[in-house]
Amino acid sequence: NAGVTQTPKFQVLKTGQSMTLQCAQDMNHNSMYWYRQDPGMGLRLIYYSASEGTTDKGEVPNGYNVSRLNKREFSLRLESAAPSQTSVYFCASTTSGSIYEQFFGPGTRLTVL
Amino acid sequence: QKEVEQNSGPLSVPEGAIASLNCTYSDRGSQSFFWYRQYSGKSPELIMSIYSNGDKEDGRFTAQLNKASQYVSLLIRDSQPSDSATYLCAATSNDYKLSFGAGTTVTVRA
Numbered sequence: 001n002a003g004v005t006q007t008p009k010f011q012v013l014k015t016g017q018s019m020t021l022q023c024a025q026d027m028n029h030n031s032m033y034w035y036r037q038d039p040g041m042g043l044r045l046i047y048y049s050a051s052e053g054t055t056d057k058g059e060v061p062n063g064y065n066v067s068r069l070n071k072r073e074f075s076l077r078l079e080s081a082a083p084s085q086t087s088v089y090f091c092a093s094t095t096s097g098s099i100y101e102q103f104f105g106p107g108t109r110l111t112v113l
Numbered sequence: 114q115k116e117v118e119q120n121s122g123p124l125s126v127p128e129g130a131i132a133s134l135n136c137t138y139s140d141r142g143s144q145s146f147f148w149y150r151q152y153s154g155k156s157p158e159l160i161m162s163i164y165s166n167g168d169k170e171d172g173r174f175t176a177q178l179n180k181a182s183q184y185v186s187l188l189i190r191d192s193q194p195s196d197s198a199t200y201l202c203a204a205t206s207n208d209y210k211l212s213f214g215a216g217t218t219v220t221v222r223a
Contacts, residue, residue, distance in 0.1 A: 031209050042117075042201065042215040043157070050209045058210070090156055100145050100205050104156040 001026050004105035006091050012111045013081045021076040021108050023091030031094045032074035033058075033102065034066060036087040043090065049074055081112045116140055119202050119214035127222050132189040134217050136202030139183065143204040146178055146185045151199045151216065161187060192221045 004025045013019055025032065033048040045058030049068040063085060065077045074093075078085060088109050092102040119136045126132045138146075145164050149157035163169045163176040163185070175188040185204070189196055202214040 033210075040215060043213040045210060048209060094209075100209070100211060101147065101159055101162055102203075102211060103159065107156050 003027065004091055004093055004103055006089075006105035006108050008108060009106065010109050012113065013078075014113050015082060017081050018077065018079050019081065020078075021089055021091075021110075022073070023075065023105055024073045025091075025093040025103075025105075026072065027093060027095075027103065028071070029093035029095050029103075030071070032068065033092045033094075034064075034074070034076045035090045035092065036060065036085075037090060037107075038087050046076065046089075081110075083112045086110060086112045116206060116212040117202055117204050117214040119200075119217050121215065122217040123220060124217055125220045125222060126192050128192060128194060130192050132192050132196065132219050132221070134187040134189075134200050134202075134219070136185040136187075136214055137183055138185065138202075138204040138212070140204065140206055140212070141180075141183065143206065145205045146176070147203040147211070148174075148176060148185075148187045149201040149203065149213075151201060153198075157201055189219070192219075194221050194223050197221045 007022045030051045034046040035043040047066040049055045052071045067075045090107050091105040094102045148161040150160045151157045161176040163178045169176045173190045177186045199216040199218045201216045203211045206212045
């Protein structure tokens with residue numbers, strides 16, 4: 001099992017460009033999440049999908065959109081990138097129920113110039 | 114105020130010593146608590162979960178939970194240089210979501 005995979009690993013964008021970060025999991029998890037991590041800020045939730053067909057905003061959703069394509073895949077889109085979106089982005093997944101143990105992908109390091 | 118607060122550190126301990134990490138949370142409804150380890154440039158890795166008051170031991174790691182005091186801790190016994198990392202505390206905020214602390218960086222001196 002690959003667990004949680006993310007593509008790309010690194011990306012450099014210019015201000016105003018758009019891109020989609022891809023995430024897939026092969027653990028048959030129901031819930032998936034997108035976080036960003038900035039120095040000294042910990043992990044902040046951008047969007048999550050509790051189950052296939054549903055998405056909800058997290059703590060910092062502005063400037064982002066998501067799509068839960070199917071049970072395995074959850075993508076994050078930046079429509080018009082800004083330097084403030086320079087960060088490391090992590091995708092995570094978990095089973096439903098009361099456990100909430102989340103498993104993380106390797107991350108995407110995004111720089112917006 | 115962040116929902117989960119951790120000692121900002123950094124915490125430096127000699128090899129073989131006990132490293133003690135602390136975490137407090139503000140949401141009294143939180144039921145599940147987690148410790149993640151994150152090496153520099155890597156993704157967070159789950160190392161401990163705890164759901165009820167008291168201690169939970171796993172190898173050299175012990176997690177402690179006190180819901181009345183809204184306090185979670187992690188002890189690392191016989192610290193090794195490989196334990197040098199940032200440790201993230203997390204608590205459930207509501208259905209399906211976790212709140213993370215900013216992390217405590219631990220350095221184990223050989």
